Amino acid sequence: MVITISEKVLRRTRQRQRILEVLRATKGHPTADWIYSQVKPEFPRLSLGTIYRNLKLLKEQGEILELDFGSTFSRFDGRSENHYHFICRKCGEVFDVDMPLDNNLNKKATKTTGFDIEDHRLVFYGLCKGCLKIRERR
């Protein structure tokens, strides 16, 4: 008797490929809807359902990150390795923060909690350069 664990084999579809390309090409942290608007012209019959299904698959494959900062919708990030973010509390824009991961935080938290801590997410809040300028002009 042979037991096989069946695992879904992903196909390479043009839609999924373009979604990933669009996500990799932007520095922003777009919503599903924005990605849809970008890819739609190439696939006039494209539906939002396809966008959501592919974003989910890409996330499961570790190709992208889903970011959820408390708004009513998700944002997606074409960089899949862990990194920090900044959200402007005025305009709501999301930026990458390219500082090194502080893995000491995991150790400290492990000591504090006794849990097995593997990872962390860090988000900064404040005013971005643009909003800072507007404020200074007053």
Next chain:
Amino acid sequence: MVITISEKVLRRTRQRQRILEVLRATKGHPTADWIYSQVKPEFPRLSLGTIYRNLKLLKEQGEILELDFGSTFSRFDGRSENHYHFICRKCGEVFDVDMPLDNNLNKKATKTTGFDIEDHRLVFYGLCKGCLKIRERR
């Protein structure tokens, strides 16, 4: 001519009072629905809308925190001062992490980004004690 900036004066209602008490009394990070189930017995006609409206008010008053960790629903925290959290990646439970705030992180991120950074949120991921035990038993 006198210009008055009208500001809504909150009334003290029994419903809102109980919602805050329930939230302060629990160590967990309950959902709106759980809070509803706790307060409902005292107010048989209570509606979920009232829960949501009051949670929003309490948040605006700085009495509580709304936590949004990427699930489809929010959790609420009766401790309103900033503190760190841990989420078990197996059971999904949310725990407080009582380690001191690392305000150096804000300084580092300010240096990296040039933004005016005031605050940060830090969330740890891993296995909680309970789920760790289950794994060790295998």
Next chain:
DNA sequence: ATATCTGCAAATGGTTTGCGGAGGA
């Protein structure tokens, strides 16, 4: 050949909101 994927449209479900009456100040 066949299991995955797509477009379409309807469903889902947590949260919000309009309304008329209740109740706190």
Next chain:
DNA sequence: TCCTCCGCAAACCATTTGCAGATAT
């Protein structure tokens, strides 16, 4: 009294899902 708050129910809206046909391997 007056304005905020409540209960109720409908609306909202990002996301998910069922289905039938298309497509990648």
